[in-house]
Amino acid sequence: MIAVENLTKYYDGFCAVDGIGFTMAGGEILGLLGPNGAGKTTTLRMLTGYLRPTSGTIRVKDLDMEADPVAIKRLMGYLPESAPLYPGMLVYDYLSYVANLRGLRGAAREGRIRELVALCSLWDIMAKPIGDLSKGLKQRVGLAHAMMSDPEILILDEPTSGLDPNQIVEIRDIIRRIGREKTIILSTHILSEAEATCDRIVIINKGRIVADDRTENLKRTAGQEHHIHLRLCHAAPDAVRERLAALEGVLRVEIAAPEGDGSLPLKLVCRGDRDRREDIYREIRATDWILTELYQRSRDLETVFRELTKES
Amino acid sequence: MHQVRHILTKELKDYFLSPIAYIVIAVYLVVTGWLFFSAFFVFGQADLRNFFNLLPFTFAFVIPAVTMRLFAEELNTGSYETLLTLPVTPGAIILGKFLAGVVFTAALLAPTIAYPIVISLMGALDWGPVIGGYVGALLLGAAFTAVGLFASTLTRNQIIAFIVGALVCFFLAVLDKMLFFFPQGLVGVVGYLGAEVHFQNVAKGIIDSRDVIYFLSVAFIGLYGAHLVLESKE
Numbered sequence: 001m002i003a004v005e006n007l008t009k010y011y012d013g014f015c016a017v018d019g020i021g022f023t024m025a026g027g028e029i030l031g032l033l034g035p036n037g038a039g040k041t042t043t044l045r046m047l048t049g050y051l052r053p054t055s056g057t058i059r060v061k062d063l064d065m066e067a068d069p070v071a072i073k074r075l076m077g078y079l080p081e082s083a084p085l086y087p088g089m090l091v092y093d094y095l096s097y098v099a100n101l102r103g104l105r106g107a108a109r110e111g112r113i114r115e116l117v118a119l120c121s122l123w124d125i126m127a128k129p130i131g132d133l134s135k136g137l138k139q140r141v142g143l144a145h146a147m148m149s150d151p152e153i154l155i156l157d158e159p160t161s162g163l164d165p166n167q168i169v170e171i172r173d174i175i176r177r178i179g180r181e182k183t184i185i186l187s188t189h190i191l192s193e194a195e196a197t198c199d200r201i202v203i204i205n206k207g208r209i210v211a212d213d214r215t216e217n218l219k220r221t222a223g224q225e226h227h228i229h230l231r232l233c234h235a236a237p238d239a240v241r242e243r244l245a246a247l248e249g250v251l252r253v254e255i256a257a258p259e260g261d262g263s264l265p266l267k268l269v270c271r272g273d274r275d276r277r278e279d280i281y282r283e284i285r286a287t288d289w290i291l292t293e294l295y296q297r298s299r300d301l302e303t304v305f306r307e308l309t310k311e312s
Numbered sequence: 313m314h315q316v317r318h319i320l321t322k323e324l325k326d327y328f329l330s331p332i333a334y335i336v337i338a339v340y341l342v343v344t345g346w347l348f349f350s351a352f353f354v355f356g357q358a359d360l361r362n363f364f365n366l367l368p369f370t371f372a373f374v375i376p377a378v379t380m381r382l383f384a385e386e387l388n389t390g391s392y393e394t395l396l397t398l399p400v401t402p403g404a405i406i407l408g409k410f411l412a413g414v415v416f417t418a419a420l421l422a423p424t425i426a427y428p429i430v431i432s433l434m435g436a437l438d439w440g441p442v443i444g445g446y447v448g449a450l451l452l453g454a455a456f457t458a459v460g461l462f463a464s465t466l467t468r469n470q471i472i473a474f475i476v477g478a479l480v481c482f483f484l485a486v487l488d489k490m491l492f493f494f495p496q497g498l499v500g501v502v503g504y505l506g507a508e509v510h511f512q513n514v515a516k517g518i519i520d521s522r523d524v525i526y527f528l529s530v531a532f533i534g535l536y537g538a539h540l541v542l543e544s545k546e
Contacts (some may be wrong), residue, residue: 048397052546073399080397084390088326100318101398145394 001026001183002047002153007056009042009207016042018207019056024200026152029179031198031215032187035309039207040187041081044157047185048078060153074102077151081158083142087131091122091141094130095148102149116144120174136167143174154178156186160193172197191302195219205309219301225251227303228268228277231293232284235264240289244268247283249276263292315400319408320415323382327416337420340374344424358435360428364445364515368485368508371417371449371456376477378416379460380470382409383538388468402542406535410454410461417453421446440517448514451527452507456481458534465541481507484530 002024009017017039024030032040045051047058049069058065060072085094095116099109117123120140125133130141139159146154159175160168175184175197188194194201194215201218203211211218232240237255244266245253252269259265270276277296284291297303327333347370348363355362386392395405428442463477464470487506494502503509507530510523 045393050393050397050546070399070401073397076397078394078397080390080393082390084394086326086391087389088330093325097318097322098398101315101400103314103399142394 001028001061002185003057003059004047005057005059007043007046007058008054009039009046009051010054016207017046017053020204020207020209021056022202022209022212024183024185026183027181028200029175029184029186029198031194031201032185032204033191033194033201033305034187034189034204036189038204038309040189040204041157042207043204044078044155044185044187045080048076048155049073050078074149075151076153076155077146077148078155079139079142079146079157079159082135082162083138083145085130085138085142085145087129089130090127091130091133092126094141095144098145098148104149112148112150116147119147119177120144136163136170139163139167139171140174143171147178152183154182154184156184158187158189160188160190168193191305195301203305203308210308211304218304221304224272226270226272226276227297228270228280229293229295229297230266230268230280230284230291232264232266233262233290233292235287235289237264240264240266243283243287244280247276247279249273249279265293313404315404316408316411319400319405320411323409323412324415327378327412333416333419336374336378337423340370340420341423344370345427348427358431358437360431360442360445361515363424363427364441364449364512367445367449367515368452368511369482371452372481372485373478374420375413375417375453375456376460376463376474376481378420379413379457380464380474380477382413382461383464383542384468384470384473387465388470402539406461406538406542410457410531410535413457413461414450414454417457418450421449421453441515444517444519445515447519448511448523451514451524452511455484455507455527455530455534458531458538459484460534462534462538462541465538 004023005021007017007020008015020039020043032043034040042051046053049065049072060075063072063075065072089097092113095113096109099112104112117126120143122140122144125137125141130138133141143156143159146156156175160171163171172193175186178184179197186197198215200214201211202209213221237258241253241255244250249271250268251271254267254269256265256267268276268280275296277294281291281294344363344366347366348360351362383392386395396402425446428437428439431437432439459480460473460477463480464473466476467473484505484507486508487502488508491499491503504526507526510526513520513523
């Protein structure tokens with residue numbers, strides 16, 4: 001359905017998106033995840049033909065973005081971040097303007113508007129100017145705008161940002177309802193949202209893809225490791241490393257610099273198949289090290305996200 | 313092409329559903345009416361020459377005020393992004409907005425047709441130059457609309473768009489009167505670039521292809537420049 005290759009965008013020498021590539025099958029919901037400024041919006045703007053990539057190709061079905069931008073735009077519905085719509089227009093006028101530009105005529109246009117009004121519950125606000133609407137209502141009008149031509153591909157840039165919890169649930173419901181038959185790409189920096197709505201998650205950081213997998217796979221790999229944090233006194237780093245790394249199930253030993261009081265903080269990365277704390281404790285008891293701290297953190301999606309996108 | 317029509321209709325609605333259009337038209341009529349009629353009875357001649365003499369200068373300020381919002385507003389609110397990601401080409405957007413500006417200029421001029429009608433009741437009015445004047449005014453209006461539209465693509469700030477547009481239009485309007493600043497060799501070329509001479513030719517009732525081509529070229533250059541600016545934003 002969508003094939004993106006080596007997509008790169010420079011703004012006056014600043015590299016916003018750096019060689020992104022992925023392919024998408026039809027009917028998938030893909031979550032584009034990343035911290036603010038990672039290049040999510042730029043990527044989406046290139047996918048929708050608003051920005052021209054510095055290099056790289058975008059193909060949708062058999063169409064090339066460079067050659068047929070208008071044909072691709074016909075297949076897509078796009079809701080930019082914070083739904084910039086004409087504030088002075090009435091909701092009905094706006095929707096029929098979009099329908100006109102999308103080439104819907106007469107009865108087909110009115111019929112489609114009625115369907116969207118039902119889908120996004122817009123009855124009460126049809127005669128209000130868009131500028132008077134609350135953020136959540138405006139976002140719903142924006143969704144109706146994006147779905148006007150019943151497009152096969154829907155691209156939503158931070159569809160829930162700035163909404164209150166109730167509105168977030170409403171928008172997610174609408175997305176899930178339409179996601180059954182459509183291909184959707186949505187960007188977000190909220191993990192739980194991607195987890196709740198997306199089949200597949202692509203994490204980008206500083207313009208590069210750092211992870212790209214199905215949501216359940218990402219969650220599983222996240223759960224495959226346990227992190228056990230220790231603090232030892234009277235211990236030499238080399239001896240600690242040698243002894244603990246030899247334990248069964250310990251994948252990595254990460255030792256930080258000793259602190260002022262002579263204690264040594266360290267982290268063991270262990271396989272997540274069973275609890276290793278007992279083994280570790282027994283091993284340490286056999287030595288003359290003093291154990292002052294021991295706790296376990298299981299890795300969830302949030303830790304994966306933080307590890308992949310933290311500044312370093 | 314029906315997309316151009318939809319964009320044109322939408323822009324016209326924006327103009328005429330808000331009070332701004334009526335304020336601009338009213339102010340324009342008061343100012344030009346006063347400038348024209350205060351001298352009219354002094355000369356006591358049944359023609360509109362005075363009205364058309366002033367037109368390039370009044371247009372140089374009014375038209376950029378009309379066109380300043382066309383793109384600057386969309387770039388500022390971000391609605392340009394929603395518009396451009398609909399299946400429309402930038403060319404259709406530019407053309408639709410340009411035509412809306414031209415229609416607005418026509419609406420601005422329409423009430424002034426009362427002047428020749430009133431004057432023809434008072435004395436023998438030669439309708440040739442009057443018709444020429446209106447044709448010239450529309451051509452001049454189209455050229456200035458394109459310039460103002462170009463200025464509007466340059467910035468998100470409508471006031472800057474107005475000032476840039478008005479400066480360029482005013483420069484074109486006064487160029488003929490500034491010829492003595494230019495070296496002898498350039499006078500011919502620079503003289504051709506001035507809008508006023510071409511406008512006055514048409515306003516005499518002589519519709520020469522050179523003058524028509526001048527206005528159409530200015531309009532084309534303005535629209536093409538707008539296209540280039542919008543493309544460079546991609």
